[in-house]
Amino acid sequence: MTQLLSFDDVHLYYDHVYALKGVSLAVNEGETVALIGANGAGKSSILRAITGLRKIRSGQISFDGRRLDGMASDDIVRAGISMVPEGRRVFPLMSVRDNLLMGAFTRSSKGEIQQSLDMVLTRFPRLKERYSQAAGTMSGGEQQMLVIGRALMARPRLLLLDEPSLGVAPKLVQDIARSIVAINRDDKVSVLLVEQNSRMALRISQRAYALTIGSIALSGDSADMLNDDRVKKLYLGGEI
Structure with a gap:
């Protein structure tokens, strides 16, 4: 597999507090990689870096052979990376349509933007039903679909997802999980998934990293980690 993202020996601080301590990981083209761990382990800090x-203290981050650390965030989006932040963060007074179009701010071709819009509405039919509705009036799960769709409007090669199941009803968690699989498989978008729902994350990813207090504790194939006694005890709450 071709390595798409390289995160090499990265150190990151919040003021004087260590957030990441020499973390190294990779995402290959075409795969979904999960980051699991407790609150404060450093998962979201990796996405922010x-x-x-967040500016890193040392180390190197590269995407498709191009150095990312030190690059402006809008240029990183243009390079092919989109992030779905924790907490959804829709524009509540704007319609579903206008929220989606905000995700295409780096693009200029109206025809290509319309193609992406059609693709997103096909991927998430509920957004088509709510197309003219104010985003702030939708349920949490519907808003989560919206922000994933908004990120896809940038036509990314790598999609970063920060806790997509947080605060979402169980039925819609299943729908979102299936959507992530389809985005990776059908749209050929690589995915880096941060999740506290470790079972879900391991079931829909090919590889995973388990973090503890700013460091990588374990890594490997997701299927193997699902059956690893250490992972069951530390991250899955016992036997599955």
Whole structure:
């Protein structure tokens, strides 16, 4: 497999507090990689470092052979990376349509933007039903679909997802999980998935990294980690 994202020996601080301690990981083209771990383990800090929202102290982040650390966030989007942030963060007074179009701010071809819009509405039929509705009036699960769709409007090669199941009804969690699989498989978008729902994350990814207090504790094939006694005890709450 061709390596798409390289995160090499990265150290990151919040003021004087260590958030990442020499973390190294990779995402290959065409795969879904999960980051699992407790709150405060550093999962979201990895995504913020990749997108330029937090400046790293040392190390190197590369995407498709191009150095990312030090690059402006909008240029990182143009390079082919989109992030779905934790907490959804829709524009509540704007319609579903206008929220989606905000995701295409780096693109200029109206025809290609319309193609992406049609693709997103096919992927998430509920958004088509709510197309003219104010985003803030939708349910949490519907808003989560919206922000994933908005990220896809940038036509990314790598999609970063930060806790997509957080605060979402169980039925819609299943729908979102299936959507992530389809985005990776059918749209050929690589995915880096941060999730506290470790079972779900391991079931829909090919590889995974388990974090603890700013460091990688375990890594490997997701199927193997599902059956690893250490992972069951530390991240899955016992036997599955």
